[in-house]
Amino acid sequence: MPTALITGANRGLGFETARELSGRQYDVIVTARDAASGERAARELGPSARFVELDVASEASVERAVRSLPPELTLDVLVNNAGVSLDGFDGRVAAATIETNYRGAVRVTDALLPRLAPKANIVMVSSGMGELHRASLELRRRLLDPGLTRAVLDELVDDFVARVRDGARELGGWPRNAYSVSKIAMNAFTRLLAPTLRDGRRVNAVCPGWVRTRMGGPAASRSVERGASGIVWAATLGADGPNGGFFRDAHAIEW
Ligand code: NAP
Numbered sequence: 739m740p741t742a743l744i745t746g747a748n749r750g751l752g753f754e755t756a757r758e759l760s761g762r763q764y765d766v767i768v769t770a771r772d773a774a775s776g777e778r779a780a781r782e783l784g785p786s787a788r789f790v791e792l793d794v795a796s797e798a799s800v801e802r803a804v805r806s807l808p809p810e811l812t813l814d815v816l817v818n819n820a821g822v823s824l825d826g827f828d829g830r831v832a833a834a835t836i837e838t839n840y841r842g843a844v845r846v847t848d849a850l851l852p853r854l855a856p857k858a859n860i861v862m863v864s865s866g867m868g869e870l871h872r873a874s875l876e877l878r879r880r881l882l883d884p885g886l887t888r889a890v891l892d893e894l895v896d897d898f899v900a901r902v903r904d905g906a907r908e909l910g911g912w913p914r915n916a917y918s919v920s921k922i923a924m925n926a927f928t929r930l931l932a933p934t935l936r937d938g939r940r941v942n943a944v945c946p947g948w949v950r951t952r953m954g955g956p957a958a959s960r961s962v963e964r965g966a967s968g969i970v971w972a973a974t975l976g977a978d979g980p981n982g983g984f985f986r987d988a989h990a991i992e993w
Contacts, residue, residue, distance in 0.1 A: 794842030868921025932982025
Protein backbone atom coordinates (compact mmCIF):
# COMPACT_ATOMS: atom_id res chain seq x y z
CA MET A 739 0.00 0.00 0.00
CA PRO A 740 1.23 3.55 -0.67
CA THR A 741 2.12 5.59 2.41
CA ALA A 742 1.26 9.21 3.21
CA LEU A 743 2.67 11.38 6.00
CA ILE A 744 0.71 14.45 7.04
CA THR A 745 1.81 17.15 9.47
CA GLY A 746 -0.70 18.66 11.88
CA ALA A 747 -3.05 15.73 11.21
CA ASN A 748 -4.70 15.64 14.65
CA ARG A 749 -7.48 18.01 13.55
CA GLY A 750 -8.78 20.35 10.86
CA LEU A 751 -7.63 20.02 7.26
CA GLY A 752 -4.75 17.71 8.20
CA PHE A 753 -7.06 15.18 9.81
CA GLU A 754 -9.55 15.35 6.95
CA THR A 755 -6.74 14.85 4.41
CA ALA A 756 -5.56 11.83 6.41
CA ARG A 757 -9.13 10.47 6.52
CA GLU A 758 -9.58 10.86 2.76
CA LEU A 759 -6.24 9.24 1.95
CA SER A 760 -6.95 6.42 4.37
CA GLY A 761 -10.25 5.86 2.51
CA ARG A 762 -8.23 5.62 -0.71
CA GLN A 763 -6.19 2.76 0.73
CA TYR A 764 -3.14 4.72 1.81
CA ASP A 765 -1.26 3.77 4.94
CA VAL A 766 -1.37 7.04 6.80
CA ILE A 767 1.18 8.43 9.23
CA VAL A 768 -0.70 10.91 11.36
CA THR A 769 1.82 13.37 12.80
CA ALA A 770 1.09 16.00 15.42
CA ARG A 771 2.95 17.91 18.14
CA ASP A 772 0.33 16.85 20.68
CA ALA A 773 0.55 13.12 21.39
CA ALA A 774 -2.88 12.67 22.97
CA SER A 775 -4.91 14.17 20.11
CA GLY A 776 -2.58 12.67 17.50
CA GLU A 777 -3.01 9.17 18.90
CA ARG A 778 -6.76 9.69 19.10
CA ALA A 779 -6.86 10.79 15.46
CA ALA A 780 -4.86 7.77 14.30
CA ARG A 781 -7.12 5.41 16.30
CA GLU A 782 -10.18 6.98 14.71
CA LEU A 783 -8.79 6.28 11.24
CA GLY A 784 -8.28 2.59 11.98
CA PRO A 785 -5.51 0.04 11.58
CA SER A 786 -3.97 1.56 8.43
CA ALA A 787 -3.10 4.72 10.39
CA ARG A 788 -0.44 5.28 12.99
CA PHE A 789 0.75 8.20 15.02
CA VAL A 790 4.21 9.77 15.07
CA GLU A 791 4.91 12.79 17.27
CA LEU A 792 6.27 15.67 15.21
CA ASP A 793 6.53 19.35 16.07
CA VAL A 794 7.46 21.05 12.82
CA ALA A 795 8.93 24.02 14.72
CA SER A 796 11.53 21.83 16.44
CA GLU A 797 14.59 20.49 14.64
CA ALA A 798 15.03 17.82 17.34
CA SER A 799 11.43 16.67 17.07
CA VAL A 800 11.64 16.38 13.28
CA GLU A 801 14.88 14.38 13.57
CA ARG A 802 13.31 12.07 16.17
CA ALA A 803 10.24 11.53 14.01
CA VAL A 804 12.28 10.66 10.92
CA ARG A 805 14.47 8.27 12.94
CA SER A 806 11.37 6.53 14.29
CA LEU A 807 10.19 5.54 10.79
CA PRO A 808 11.07 1.99 9.75
CA PRO A 809 14.34 2.20 7.75
CA GLU A 810 12.85 0.49 4.69
CA LEU A 811 9.76 2.72 4.60
CA THR A 812 9.38 5.14 1.70
CA LEU A 813 6.70 7.80 1.45
CA ASP A 814 4.46 8.30 -1.57
CA VAL A 815 2.89 11.46 -0.17
CA LEU A 816 4.10 14.22 2.14
CA VAL A 817 1.56 16.87 3.10
CA ASN A 818 3.03 19.94 4.83
CA ASN A 819 -0.19 21.03 6.48
CA ALA A 820 0.77 22.18 10.00
CA GLY A 821 0.28 25.89 10.42
CA VAL A 822 -0.60 28.68 12.80
CA SER A 823 -2.38 31.99 12.41
CA LEU A 824 -1.52 33.97 15.52
CA ASP A 825 -3.25 37.07 16.85
CA GLY A 826 -1.40 40.38 16.89
CA PHE A 827 1.62 41.67 15.02
CA ASP A 828 4.96 41.92 16.83
CA GLY A 829 8.39 40.29 16.78
CA ARG A 830 7.24 37.22 18.70
CA VAL A 831 4.27 36.60 16.40
CA ALA A 832 6.41 37.15 13.28
CA ALA A 833 9.16 34.77 14.47
CA ALA A 834 6.76 32.03 15.63
CA THR A 835 4.65 32.20 12.46
CA ILE A 836 7.66 32.00 10.16
CA GLU A 837 9.19 29.22 12.25
CA THR A 838 6.10 27.01 11.94
CA ASN A 839 4.51 27.84 8.61
CA TYR A 840 7.60 28.43 6.48
CA ARG A 841 10.65 26.93 8.18
CA GLY A 842 8.59 24.02 9.53
CA ALA A 843 7.56 23.00 6.02
CA VAL A 844 11.14 23.43 4.73
CA ARG A 845 12.58 21.46 7.69
CA VAL A 846 10.17 18.53 7.31
CA THR A 847 10.61 18.42 3.53
CA ASP A 848 14.41 18.45 3.75
CA ALA A 849 14.39 15.74 6.41
CA LEU A 850 12.04 13.47 4.45
CA LEU A 851 13.37 14.01 0.92
CA PRO A 852 15.67 10.96 1.15
CA ARG A 853 12.64 8.87 2.21
CA LEU A 854 10.40 9.89 -0.70
CA ALA A 855 9.57 7.18 -3.22
CA PRO A 856 9.97 7.94 -6.93
CA LYS A 857 6.85 9.78 -8.19
CA ALA A 858 6.02 10.92 -4.66
CA ASN A 859 3.83 14.00 -4.27
CA ILE A 860 4.74 16.76 -1.83
CA VAL A 861 1.89 19.14 -1.03
CA MET A 862 2.44 22.53 0.56
CA VAL A 863 -0.79 23.64 2.21
CA SER A 864 -0.61 27.32 1.40
CA SER A 865 -3.19 30.09 1.20
CA GLY A 866 -4.52 32.88 -0.97
CA MET A 867 -2.84 35.04 1.69
CA GLY A 868 0.41 33.86 0.07
CA GLU A 869 -0.38 35.50 -3.27
CA LEU A 870 2.45 37.72 -4.46
CA HIS A 871 0.38 40.85 -5.08
CA ARG A 872 0.54 41.32 -1.28
CA ALA A 873 4.29 42.08 -1.57
CA SER A 874 5.86 45.22 -3.09
CA LEU A 875 6.70 45.20 -6.80
CA GLU A 876 10.43 45.11 -6.03
CA LEU A 877 10.11 42.19 -3.62
CA ARG A 878 7.86 40.36 -6.09
CA ARG A 879 10.55 40.80 -8.72
CA ARG A 880 13.17 39.34 -6.38
CA LEU A 881 10.98 36.39 -5.37
CA LEU A 882 10.19 35.54 -9.00
CA ASP A 883 13.78 36.03 -10.18
CA PRO A 884 14.98 32.72 -11.68
CA GLY A 885 18.28 33.39 -9.87
CA LEU A 886 16.59 33.28 -6.43
CA THR A 887 18.30 30.83 -4.08
CA ARG A 888 17.22 29.36 -0.77
CA ALA A 889 19.89 31.41 0.98
CA VAL A 890 18.51 34.65 -0.46
CA LEU A 891 14.91 33.64 0.33
CA ASP A 892 15.94 32.92 3.94
CA GLU A 893 17.73 36.29 4.15
CA LEU A 894 14.61 38.08 2.92
CA VAL A 895 12.43 36.26 5.45
CA ASP A 896 14.94 36.90 8.29
CA ASP A 897 14.96 40.56 7.30
CA PHE A 898 11.15 40.67 7.70
CA VAL A 899 11.32 39.15 11.20
CA ALA A 900 14.13 41.53 12.24
CA ARG A 901 12.27 44.59 10.96
CA VAL A 902 9.10 43.62 12.82
CA ARG A 903 11.10 42.94 16.00
CA ASP A 904 12.79 46.35 15.69
CA GLY A 905 9.49 48.13 15.12
CA ALA A 906 10.48 49.30 11.61
CA ARG A 907 7.82 51.16 9.63
CA GLU A 908 8.95 49.73 6.32
CA LEU A 909 9.13 45.92 6.13
CA GLY A 910 11.34 45.43 3.08
CA GLY A 911 8.33 45.15 0.79
CA TRP A 912 6.65 42.41 2.85
CA PRO A 913 3.01 42.89 3.94
CA ARG A 914 2.28 43.72 7.61
CA ASN A 915 0.94 40.23 8.17
CA ALA A 916 3.20 37.41 9.35
CA TYR A 917 0.83 34.68 8.14
CA SER A 918 0.80 36.17 4.67
CA VAL A 919 4.61 36.44 4.64
CA SER A 920 4.96 32.81 5.77
CA LYS A 921 2.77 31.58 2.90
CA ILE A 922 4.46 33.82 0.29
CA ALA A 923 7.76 32.29 1.45
CA MET A 924 6.30 28.76 1.36
CA ASN A 925 5.20 29.36 -2.23
CA ALA A 926 8.65 30.67 -3.17
CA PHE A 927 10.19 27.55 -1.62
CA THR A 928 7.78 25.41 -3.70
CA ARG A 929 9.04 27.09 -6.88
CA LEU A 930 12.68 26.62 -5.84
CA LEU A 931 12.25 22.97 -4.87
CA ALA A 932 10.25 21.79 -7.90
CA PRO A 933 13.03 21.76 -10.53
CA THR A 934 15.46 20.03 -8.14
CA LEU A 935 13.23 16.97 -7.65
CA ARG A 936 14.11 13.80 -9.54
CA ASP A 937 12.46 10.53 -10.60
CA GLY A 938 9.00 11.98 -11.07
CA ARG A 939 8.75 13.47 -7.59
CA ARG A 940 6.61 16.60 -7.51
CA VAL A 941 5.79 19.48 -5.23
CA ASN A 942 2.76 21.73 -5.52
CA ALA A 943 1.24 24.42 -3.33
CA VAL A 944 -2.49 24.34 -2.64
CA CYS A 945 -4.89 26.95 -1.29
CA PRO A 946 -7.79 25.12 0.39
CA GLY A 947 -10.04 28.20 0.36
CA TRP A 948 -11.62 29.61 3.53
CA VAL A 949 -12.46 26.55 5.60
CA ARG A 950 -14.46 25.96 8.81
CA THR A 951 -11.64 24.74 11.04
CA ARG A 952 -10.34 26.20 14.30
CA MET A 953 -8.15 28.48 12.18
CA GLY A 954 -10.78 29.41 9.60
CA GLY A 955 -13.56 29.87 12.18
CA PRO A 956 -17.27 28.97 12.02
CA ALA A 957 -18.16 31.70 9.49
CA ALA A 958 -15.84 30.30 6.79
CA SER A 959 -17.48 29.47 3.48
CA ARG A 960 -16.17 25.93 3.04
CA SER A 961 -16.61 22.62 4.79
CA VAL A 962 -13.46 20.81 5.82
CA GLU A 963 -14.22 18.12 3.21
CA ARG A 964 -14.38 20.72 0.44
CA GLY A 965 -11.16 22.36 1.68
CA ALA A 966 -9.29 19.08 1.87
CA SER A 967 -10.38 17.92 -1.60
CA GLY A 968 -7.81 20.13 -3.37
CA ILE A 969 -5.09 18.90 -1.03
CA VAL A 970 -6.01 15.27 -1.72
CA TRP A 971 -6.05 16.02 -5.44
CA ALA A 972 -2.46 17.31 -5.29
CA ALA A 973 -1.41 14.43 -3.03
CA THR A 974 -2.63 11.81 -5.50
CA LEU A 975 -1.44 13.27 -8.82
CA GLY A 976 -0.21 10.75 -11.33
CA ALA A 977 3.11 10.66 -13.16
CA ASP A 978 1.95 13.26 -15.71
CA GLY A 979 0.81 15.70 -13.01
CA PRO A 980 2.12 19.24 -12.65
CA ASN A 981 5.24 20.16 -10.67
CA GLY A 982 5.87 23.54 -9.02
CA GLY A 983 2.36 24.96 -9.37
CA PHE A 984 -0.13 26.75 -7.12
CA PHE A 985 -3.70 25.41 -7.16
CA ARG A 986 -7.13 25.93 -5.71
CA ASP A 987 -9.80 23.29 -6.41
CA ALA A 988 -7.38 21.59 -8.83
CA HIS A 989 -7.12 24.76 -10.96
CA ALA A 990 -3.88 26.70 -11.31
CA ILE A 991 -3.95 30.13 -9.64
CA GLU A 992 -1.60 33.11 -9.88
CA TRP A 993 1.38 33.24 -7.51
P1 NAP B 1 -6.31 24.21 12.42
O1 NAP B 1 -7.56 23.45 12.58
O2 NAP B 1 -5.99 25.32 13.34
O3 NAP B 1 -5.13 23.15 12.39
C1 NAP B 1 -3.78 23.52 12.41
C2 NAP B 1 -2.98 22.27 12.62
O4 NAP B 1 -1.60 22.61 12.59
C3 NAP B 1 -3.27 21.61 13.98
O5 NAP B 1 -3.22 20.22 13.81
C4 NAP B 1 -2.10 22.10 14.80
O6 NAP B 1 -1.76 21.28 15.91
C5 NAP B 1 -1.01 22.03 13.75
N1 NAP B 1 0.21 22.71 14.17
C6 NAP B 1 0.39 24.00 14.49
N2 NAP B 1 1.67 24.21 14.86
C7 NAP B 1 2.30 23.00 14.75
C8 NAP B 1 3.61 22.56 14.98
N3 NAP B 1 4.58 23.39 15.42
N4 NAP B 1 3.92 21.25 14.75
C9 NAP B 1 2.97 20.40 14.32
N5 NAP B 1 1.70 20.74 14.12
C10 NAP B 1 1.36 22.05 14.32
O7 NAP B 1 -6.22 24.89 10.97
P2 NAP B 1 -6.51 24.33 9.52
O8 NAP B 1 -7.46 25.26 8.90
O9 NAP B 1 -6.79 22.88 9.50
O10 NAP B 1 -5.09 24.62 8.85
C11 NAP B 1 -4.32 23.65 8.18
C12 NAP B 1 -3.48 24.36 7.13
O11 NAP B 1 -4.36 24.98 6.17
C13 NAP B 1 -2.60 25.48 7.68
O12 NAP B 1 -1.33 25.42 7.09
C14 NAP B 1 -3.33 26.74 7.26
O13 NAP B 1 -2.46 27.83 7.12
C15 NAP B 1 -3.94 26.30 5.95
N6 NAP B 1 -5.07 27.12 5.52
C16 NAP B 1 -6.24 27.12 6.24
C17 NAP B 1 -7.29 27.92 5.80
C18 NAP B 1 -8.62 27.97 6.52
O14 NAP B 1 -9.49 28.77 6.13
N7 NAP B 1 -8.85 27.13 7.51
C19 NAP B 1 -7.15 28.72 4.64
C20 NAP B 1 -5.95 28.68 3.94
C21 NAP B 1 -4.92 27.87 4.39
P3 NAP B 1 -2.26 21.60 17.43
O15 NAP B 1 -3.58 20.90 17.58
O16 NAP B 1 -1.17 21.00 18.28
O17 NAP B 1 -2.36 23.08 17.54
